[in-house]
Amino acid sequence: MDYRAAQEIKKLVLERLRKESSSRTPLSQQAKEQRGRHLINEQVAIWSDTQGLSTGGAVSQGAEQELAALAFDMCFRAGRLQRYLDSELVEDIWIEGFERVFLKYSGQRDPVRVARVADSEEELQETVRDLIRASGQGGRTFSTYSPDVELRLPDGSRLQALGPDITGGSTHVTIRRHRYLDVDLGKLVGLGMLGEDAADLLAAAVRGRFNVMVAGEQASGKTTMLRALLREIRPSERFGTLETTFEGLADPAYHEHVVPMEARQSNGERIGGAAAGEITLMDLMLRAKRMSLSRVVVGEVRGPEITAMMQAMTSDRPGNMCTIHASEPGAVFDRIAELYLLAQANFTPELAYRQIANGLHLVAFLSVDDSGEAPRRYLSHIWEITGIAHDGRPAHNEIFGPADGIDGPAVPKGALSDVKRRRLERAGMTSSLLSDQALAYLNRRPM
Incomplete structure (x- = not known):
């Protein structure tokens, strides 16, 4: 997966949506996502043509679909984290700096280390800010001036993030899942x-x-x-x-x-x-x-x-x-x-x-x-x-x-x-x- 390409597509699409929203009636979230998906597909097609010219071979349809799905998750969901949030078996997600990600599965005592969700501290912190934006809780910030944030994700999970100013060098994120929402x-x-x-x-x-x-x-x-x-x-x-x-x-x-x-x-x-x-x-x-x-x-x-x-x-x-x-x-x-x-x-x-x-x-x-x-x-x-x-x-x-x-x-x-x-x-x-x-x-x- 070309994560850098997905990041670049995310930036282009969000900037395009920002400009369009300033000159027309604001779209509903559903309409914004539909428009975003259309723009993402356009950018993926451009990326595919560029890759084909540079490598001399065609990019598979599966690779295009995976890139489009990741770019969509980065724009409107939880980015590279989303694959872990989509699993009903995951109870907790622990991110200890951008290189160390662990999942706590239901029915298991010990956590399992999995693939990273960011390639740098800066990208991990940007992921937290993306989650704030996607959650609709715009009053919350995550920065040097506000190095900790507690957040509710759209699926009901609770996120706590601590910046390097608190932890002494790396961003730490804990996501607690709620497996039993409809319960008596x-x-x-x-x-x-x-x-x-x-x-x-x-x-x-x-x-x-x-x-x-x-x-x-x-x-x-x-x-x-x-x-x-x-x-x-x-x-x-x-x-x-x-x-x-x-x-x-x-x-x-x-x-x-x-x-x-x-x-x-x-x-x-x-x-x-x-x-x-x-x-x-x-x-x-x-x-x-x-x-x-x-x-x-x-x-x-x-x-x-x-x-x-x-x-x-x-x-x-x-x-x-x-x-x-x-x-x-x-x-x-x-x-x-x-x-x-x-x-x-x-x-x-x-x-x-x-x-x-x-x-x-x-x-x-x-x-x-x-x-x-x-x-x-x-x-x-x-x-x-x-x-x-x-x-x-x-x-x-x-x-x-x-x-x-x-x-x-x-x-x-x-x-x-x-x-x-x-x-x-x-x-x-x-x-x-x-x-x-x-x-x-x-x-x-x-x-």
Whole structure:
């Protein structure tokens, strides 16, 4: 494949489209791609004639089609990356400088090194800028002044790029794929991520307007779980989703009145000490209060927005949900307290603990077991928050937990408080966590 020829065709075609758009009514994206394909074919024909004259032989039709397809991907899709994005088996793409590209396949633990997607650092950085342009998120930049960017690709994948000013010499790009966009709790049960009893409880918790936090390790399936929980919200209910980068939490074809909100990065400039053009999750939390929403769902809390999230759980209508990174269930409360301290100097862990006790109802924790040939993601704990303990920390009941008390998929471990149980049963929970089987397990009695 003549990658240099594809790059040159891309530049000629985009420049032609830019000039045409300035002198006529702007084309729709579909029409622009159709026009671009026509211009690409013209340029490929010119290239083919030139190659034939220089080599003394005709260029095959297959070579022309491959060059045209690559030039089209460079203009309107993900360039040389597209072949990897087109594979449903690829979970993650790691680019560590222009010469090192690795794919993480579903069902495999170790990454596989593959062909490069750029021939220089400059071309790799240009590829990132092309992806920004193709994604329609023009407010984001990738340059010396803004050497990192988080981006949503058209297929829903999430890209994070770090420039050499951050990494010390080479551009690093990570692309995380979302294999399960159309998912519900039943599908997760079928995949072995959780059992039917736990799914029944979580479904009733959403319908019964419990405040739920999905916590877990990195890449443990928190977003997938949150996406499944949203399917338990009535299609006609009006709620909002707040995300750093859109990951398709709610399906607008299913939820009729979802209000999606996305944070925006600064353009790299600062005005009066503030980042110009930046819209944070905290900003979005404040805007959400004026949108007549029945509940708020935050894709991931990882900064000062935790305070607004917990305030929503304690002062607004219940039913709010979010995800948070934590290494183990016992670290969730301290993780929230840590974010409180980062949010404002006069906030204290005691304040965070009170907010948790007063506003949070359930914590669902997800774990990853990568000891086998393929990583296994599963629900390992469900905790019911029951107030403040004697030591001032949030008190909880472990409703589900690992069978051995250390790690592993969640099994019934304890009883819900009477009030929450009645609320869940009213919301449709049918399984009994105090069945003979559960009692026998809890009392260590043989069945």
